[in-house]
Amino acid sequence: xxxxxxxxxSGHHHHHKHRREETTFDGSNYVKVExxxxxxxxxxxxxxxxxxxxxxxxxxxxxxxxxxxxEVKQKLEQANIFxxxxxxxxxxxxxxxxxxxxxxxxxxxxxxxxxxxxxxAIGNNEGSLxxxxxxxxxxxxxxxxxxxxxxxxxxxxxxxxTFSKPVFNELSKRLTVQGFKSSGEYLLSSFREIGRGAYVDxxxxxxxxxxxxxxxGVWRELSCLTRASSFPVREQCGHSLKSSLKHIFARDTRDxxxxxxxxxxxxxxxxxxxxxxxxxxxxxxxxxxxxxxYLFWDIVFSCSLQGGLMKAMDGNQARINDRFFLGGxxxxxxxxxxxxxxxxxxxxxxxxxxxxxxxxxxxPLPFNPGKGRWGDxxxxxxxxxxxNLCNVNLDNPNFPDQLRKLQENVRWSYGAGMLLxxxxxxRFELNYCIPKAAQPxxxxxxxxxxxxxxxxx
Amino acid sequence: xxxxxxxxxxxxxAQGLESNLQGGGIDEELELYQPFQKDQITLPxxxxxxxxxxxxxxxxxxxxxxxxxxAENMSPSGGVPFIKVGPQIVSEFDPIVEYLxxxxxxxxxxxxxxxxxxxxxxxxxxxNRLYSAEVYLSWCCETIANKVTKPRxxxxxxxPLNKLLPWYKQREAKKYLKVQGWLEKSQDEVYEExxxxxxxLSDKLDDQYYFFLDRPSELDALVFGHLYSxxxxxxxxxxxxxxxxxxxxxxxxxxxxxxxxxIAPEMDDV
Numbered sequence: 221x222x223x224x225x226x227x228x229x230s231g232h233h234h235h236h237k238h239r240r241e242e243t244t245f246d247g248s249n250y251v252k253v254e255x256x257x258x259x260x261x262x263x264x265x266x267x268x269x270x271x272x273x274x275x276x277x278x279x280x281x282x283x284x285x286x287x288x289x290x291e292v293k294q295k296l297e298q299a300n301i302f303x304x305x306x307x308x309x310x311x312x313x314x315x316x317x318x319x320x321x322x323x324x325x326x327x328x329x330x331x332x333x334x335x336x337x338x339x340x341a342i343g344n345n346e347g348s349l350x351x352x353x354x355x356x357x358x359x360x361x362x363x364x365x366x367x368x369x370x371x372x373x374x375x376x377x378x379x380x381x382t383f384s385k386p387v388f389n390e391l392s393k394r395l396t397v398q399g400f401k402s403s404g405e406y407l408l409s410s411f412r413e414i415g416r417g418a419y420v421d422x423x424x425x426x427x428x429x430x431x432x433x434x435x436x437g438v439w440r441e442l443s444c445l446t447r448a449s450s451f452p453v454r455e456q457c458g459h460s461l462k463s464s465l466k467h468i469f470a471r472d473t474r475d476x477x478x479x480x481x482x483x484x485x486x487x488x489x490x491x492x493x494x495x496x497x498x499x500x501x502x503x504x505x506x507x508x509x510x511x512x513x514y515l516f517w518d519i520v521f522s523c524s525l526q527g528g529l530m531k532a533m534d535g536n537q538a539r540i541n542d543r544f545f546l547g548g549x550x551x552x553x554x555x556x557x558x559x560x561x562x563x564x565x566x567x568x569x570x571x572x573x574x575x576x577x578x579x580x581x582x583x584p585l586p587f588n589p590g591k592g593r594w595g596d597x598x599x600x601x602x603x604x605x606x607x608n609l610c611n612v613n614l615d616n617p618n619f620p621d622q623l624r625k626l627q628e629n630v631r632w633s634y635g636a637g638m639l640l641x642x643x644x645x646x647r648f649e650l651n652y653c654i655p656k657a658a659q660p661x662x663x664x665x666x667x668x669x670x671x672x673x674x675x676x677x
Numbered sequence: 678x679x680x681x682x683x684x685x686x687x688x689x690x691a692q693g694l695e696s697n698l699q700g701g702g703i704d705e706e707l708e709l710y711q712p713f714q715k716d717q718i719t720l721p722x723x724x725x726x727x728x729x730x731x732x733x734x735x736x737x738x739x740x741x742x743x744x745x746x747x748a749e750n751m752s753p754s755g756g757v758p759f760i761k762v763g764p765q766i767v768s769e770f771d772p773i774v775e776y777l778x779x780x781x782x783x784x785x786x787x788x789x790x791x792x793x794x795x796x797x798x799x800x801x802x803x804x805n806r807l808y809s810a811e812v813y814l815s816w817c818c819e820t821i822a823n824k825v826t827k828p829r830x831x832x833x834x835x836x837p838l839n840k841l842l843p844w845y846k847q848r849e850a851k852k853y854l855k856v857q858g859w860l861e862k863s864q865d866e867v868y869e870e871x872x873x874x875x876x877x878l879s880d881k882l883d884d885q886y887y888f889f890l891d892r893p894s895e896l897d898a899l900v901f902g903h904l905y906s907x908x909x910x911x912x913x914x915x916x917x918x919x920x921x922x923x924x925x926x927x928x929x930x931x932x933x934x935x936x937x938x939x940i941a942p943e944m945d946d947v
Contacts, residue, residue: 439841444753447766451761451764451766454751455751457747457750457751458746459747459750459834459838461835461837461838497835497836499834499835565764
């Protein structure tokens with residue numbers, strides 16, 4: 221594939237300037253990219269690669285060319301369809317080329333299109349085995365098609381078929397379509413949920429951060445785990461169809477997601493269910509904020525705040541599978557997973573509003589063994605976290621009074637422990653927790669608590 | 678549709694409270710959960726609910742009727758109706774009979790051993806045959822399934838669940854009939870079975886008031902549930918009602934039970 225730049229006036233202009241400065245070489249000499257060649261394309265479509273290389277033609281100095289080549293190389297690698305990408309820059313050859321002309325040659329090797337994998341994945345409070353097959357570069361424009369089956373340690377199973385493609389050949393804008401089936405058991409709430417559905421998601425970079433727009437349609441089937449499930453849970457059993465529109469905004473400046481040492485995360489999401497069909501109608505908003513500050517000697521101070529509020533729009537209380545839950549080893553520590561808030565005969569029912577906050581002091585292992593190697597996988601931390609989950613009546617005109625409920629009966633705990641990072645997204649935590657304030661019906665863990673998760677308070 | 682369901686629920690709730698005032702053998706309030714009667718319940722479910730309600734009336738146990746679109750999913754066994762007494766939940770006719778027996782309430786206490794086993798035999802054989810015929814006609818007779826049963830079963834759900842769930846339920850019904858050996862039968866054969874079951878019951882009843890002795894037994898409640906529903910449930914034709922009607926002994930039996938155990942306004946509603 222070749223891209224040739226059109227001859228233009230500015231090209232000649234650069235030509236003159238260059239002559240005056242030809243004695244020194246600091247990369248600021250003017251050049252003109254005449255040809256871009258990409259060698260090794262087989263399945264990949266020309267227009268896709270042209271789009272990634274386009275900016276290179278605008279490079280006016282040798283430095284620009286180098287930087288721009290680096291960018292293009294990164295883009296091509298990021299597309300995840302090439303096994304190797306190498307760059308070669310040469311002076312233009314052939315008849316009719318200008319003296320400052322450059323040819324850029326990208327040598328690529330397309331990766332295998334079909335792959336199968338078996339790996340373990342970590343979800344919140346659960347590990348699972350994932351078996352999958354993937355087809356990369358399906359139609360030659362970095363599309364991905366994958367089929368995955370997962371089986372979790374807590375009776376959860378699921379499979380999904382996902383297709384995603386860059387929009388307008390732009391790698392940062394991605395359209396994803398997924399069909400899925402999932403099932404999960406919630407022991408402390410004594411119900412099982414099977415969901416079958418599909419979503420369409422468009423993720424693109426906005427001026428402040430990453431934006432996602434998503435439509436989701438799910439047929440949910442709820443059933444009791446045992447004959448002894450409490451009646452408010454039993455009343456929720458049956459089928460429902462949720463069709464919702466969701467917007468997610470995320471701005472993440474952290475240096476890494478699992479054990480960040482600096483930067484912040486802001487995440488806001490709004491969900492509107494029931495306006496596009498289905499029989500579940502609610503409006504839900506959630507927010508998350510995390511700040512990290514490097515202090516000294518690799519010690520990091522981190523604080524986070526989360527909250528959510530929802531309102532059922534069909535006159536009833538929100539369904540149990542739409543409500544918020546709180547508590548758990550990577551959430552409000554010192555409480556069992558989803559073990560805070562309203563309950564009936566031992567079954568936690570969730571609620572329509574919550575907040576949670578936590579402060580951490582992270583440090584490396586004492587005396588920093590294995591620094592730069594395995595030692596970096598471990599951290600120690602001391603923490604204090606608090607939260608509350610309760611129902612507020614948003615129809616009540618005395619709004620501040622309702623929100624005051626969230627200030628009553630605040631649960632909190634503190635403790636210390638060790639954490640181990642797994643890959644780039646998950647971590648194990650082993651903590652000693654001391655719950656300081658709880659309601660008599662809460663399910664608390666006083667002492668050692670073990671947890672694994674992908675999101676943390 | 679929702680408005681009529683709510684109305685119906687309120688009305689029946691009020692009646693339930695009334696009948697509750699009479700007092701009964703179980704200390705706590707007994708609640709009976711079933712699907713909505715007007716536009717949701719299917720014939721085989723209606724039969725079961727009617728039988729349990731009759732049983733409770735015969736035992737003079739007051740109850741409040743709770744109508745829930747998801748009654749079937751709430752039931753621990755997946756069958757309607759179910760009763761709730763305090764924290765206890767018991768579903769379907771036979772377990773409810775056993776439960777009441779444990780509480781010292783039984784209609785068949787005064788039957789002799791042989792009478793009791795005869796009753797059990799009738800409940801298992803004849804009544805089972807009626808049930809299979811009802812399931813067959815509701816779900817396997819294409820016109821009835823498509824015009825009555827499926828739309829009713831899917832009524833509480835939005836599209837596409839209102840198509841999917843009845844389809845699943847139909848598959849389940851066919852599986853049940855296959856096990857029973859009924860799936861291969863033709864429609865005429867099923868009507869013939871229905872006729873034979875009615876004849877067996879009519880012969881047993883003869884000119885007596887009830888099936889055994891001078892008092893109602895569980896069999897009476899169960900048979901009434903079936904016959905009353907067959908006579909009154911709105912299907913596209915009256916073929917089933919006509920079969921029952923061809924046995925005057927049985928229609929007189931239905932009228933008698935209705936007069937003795939159901940107050941007039943409640944009957945209008947069901």
